Amino acid sequence: NAGVTQTPKFRILKIGQSMTLQCTQDMNHNYMYWYRQDPGMGLKLIYYSVGAGITDKGEVPNGYNVSRSTTEDFPLRLELAAPSQTSVYFCASSYTRTANEQFFGPGTRLTVL
Amino acid sequence: AQKVTQAQTEISVVEKEDVTLDCVYETRDTTYYLFWYKQPPSGELVFLIRRNSFDEQNEISGRYSWNFQKSTSSFNFTITASQVVDSAVYFCALSEALLSSGSARQLTFGSGTQLTVLP
Numbered sequence: 001n002a003g004v005t006q007t008p009k010f011r012i013l014k015i016g017q018s019m020t021l022q023c024t025q026d027m028n029h030n031y032m033y034w035y036r037q038d039p040g041m042g043l044k045l046i047y048y049s050v051g052a053g054i055t056d057k058g059e060v061p062n063g064y065n066v067s068r069s070t071t072e073d074f075p076l077r078l079e080l081a082a083p084s085q086t087s088v089y090f091c092a093s094s095y096t097r098t099a100n101e102q103f104f105g106p107g108t109r110l111t112v113l
Numbered sequence: 114a115q116k117v118t119q120a121q122t123e124i125s126v127v128e129k130e131d132v133t134l135d136c137v138y139e140t141r142d143t144t145y146y147l148f149w150y151k152q153p154p155s156g157e158l159v160f161l162i163r164r165n166s167f168d169e170q171n172e173i174s175g176r177y178s179w180n181f182q183k184s185t186s187s188f189n190f191t192i193t194a195s196q197v198v199d200s201a202v203y204f205c206a207l208s209e210a211l212l213s214s215g216s217a218r219q220l221t222f223g224s225g226t227q228l229t230v231l232p
Contacts, residue, residue, distance in 0.1 A: 040122070040224060040225075041224050041225075042117065042204055042206070042221075042222025042223050042224050042225055043158075043204070043220070043222045044222070045219050045220070048219070058219060059219070088156070090157075090158065092158075101160040101163070102158075102160070102220070103160075104157045104158040104159075105157060106155065106156050106157045107156045107157065
């Protein structure tokens with residue numbers, strides 16, 4: 001049971017490039033989330049999903065897209081990378097929408113130059 | 114709008130000292146949940162506790178204790194007899210208790226407190 005896994009761990013992008021951050025969970029959780037953590041700040045919710053095929057915006061969705069074709073995977077897409085997207089990205093999942101605990105992945109550190 | 118304030122950016126203590134991490138929150142909801150998460154140097158967030166807004170009893174779990182005071186909108190976290198392994202960033206978070214159909218729990222995080230426990 002690996003929990004929530006994220007790839008890559010680190011990535012440097014040039015302005016205007018695109019990339020997909022991968023997130024997979026093996027706990028059969030319906031609910032999945034993407035957060036970003038800027039230096040010295042708390043986490044902010046980008047997008048979330050309540051099940052395969054269903055996604056919704058969080059607090060800071062601009063510049064990102066998501067999809068949820070399977071229960072296990074919840075990739076985050078950056079289409080035109082900007083320096084403001086330099087951050088650490090965390091994927092999380094929970095069993096129910098009222099669950100106490102969200103399980104977090106190890107994070108992806110992204111730098112946009 | 115919800116807001117969580119952790120005024121202590123960094124705290125440094127010597128091993129075996131007690132340390133309290135402060136958390137003050139703002140919400141218009143009458144029912145809500147408060148959380149503490151730990152982020153060790155490895156990076157992933159680890160859930161520590163959830164507290165319901167209607168339950169103001171203090172909670173103790175080993176060396177950890179939490180003091181929830183609704184009157185002052187605070188949810189403080191105390192580590193007794195701190196250890197080097199307690200060194201981490203600690204986040205306080207808040208979410209609404211009542212969810213609309215099709216939505217999911219959205220956590221509002223504070224900016225975190227970096228705790229360093231020196232040997």
